[in-house]
Amino acid sequence: MNPRRKKRLTIVLSVLAGIGLIIGLVLYALSQNIDLFYTPHEIVHGKDDTGIKPSIGQRIRVGGLVVVGSVKRDAENLKVQFDLTNKGEVITIKYDGILPDLFREGQGIIANGNLTQPLLLEASEVLAKHDENYMPKEIAESLGENHQAPKYTKEQLDKN
């Protein structure tokens, strides 16, 4: 390689390495803020490395697994209450609205709302998180996985 090309290559690569380093450091500094949600464990004990905890009244997102058997739905309207868990900690979510089709017990979901008590979130939005595994129904059944979308009566929907 002739010296001029070598010089240009060094300049381009060192500029790139510099920018990469800057962006890497910025992302590292911001890494806690880029997280889309808190997990129930992080709400109780704080984020793993910074220890930041959400305060009461703060608007946050919580992500975790719906505790099996915890979903209580009002027969009259769309109000629903359920528990979210991860690493042994549990947060209760209250929500008034239509749940996404993928919502079910044991499913990962994200709730967005106000933390009104240390362990209670009043959600205005519930999103279902799904994992990267795809399989046909027959295989899922043989693995013991089953899924039923939440069902609503006409009266419940009309009231909303």
Add this chain to the structure above:
Amino acid sequence: MWKWLHPYANPEVSYHFTGKLIPWFSKLTFTLLFIGLIWALLFVPADYQQGNSFRIFYLHVPAAILSMSIYVGMAIAALSSLVWQIKLADASAAAMAPVGAIFTAIALITGAAWGKPTWGTWWIWDARLTSELILLFLYLGVIALHNAFEDKTLAGKAAGILALVGVVNIPIIKYSVEWWNTLHQGSTVSKLGAPSMSSSMYWPFVVCFIGFICFVTWVICIRFRSEILARNAMRPWVRDLVNQQETK
């Protein structure tokens, strides 16, 4: 070591070489996408959770992977143009940018259409979605710079610098789902180890994916050839080509 590559730096040689590739890639594209998409959209079993809405996977994932691959290709072209000052590398970067931008847009739009029935929202500002949107803006910036200067060498230099700087976004997109909590799920196929889908769903994806790769190569070849002609319009070999076309 690189001697075999040198003839292709000549526009005329590259023009004729890509001309020979085009019919092959067009045939492969039609065959593979015809088989792959019919297989994927009609015959693959529905997902146990998402039902039929998961079928958009066969469009969304190839588009998303290709949006990043085309960007890397464009950045390599930009690097070789800046360092070795190969004019054709600029032409190929200019040919790739709009194709990549379209695939980024397809990935974002199909992702939104998939997110609504499964997650419950069209859009969320999570790390994966946001960084993919930034990729679209990078593409648009590169396209704008290529067209902003009358002098194509200067335009190639400016666009090339932006393309190279933007390359840091690629690992951010790829690993966003591992580094941060996101609503977007992890990788199903583009990872080491076995894909997280059953083989009856995986093989149609492979066919569709190779089909889309051929499609992208085909379109980029066509755009590359027209870039070469536009940039060498005054050269005798282009004039000869035009005269030949006219006498036909």
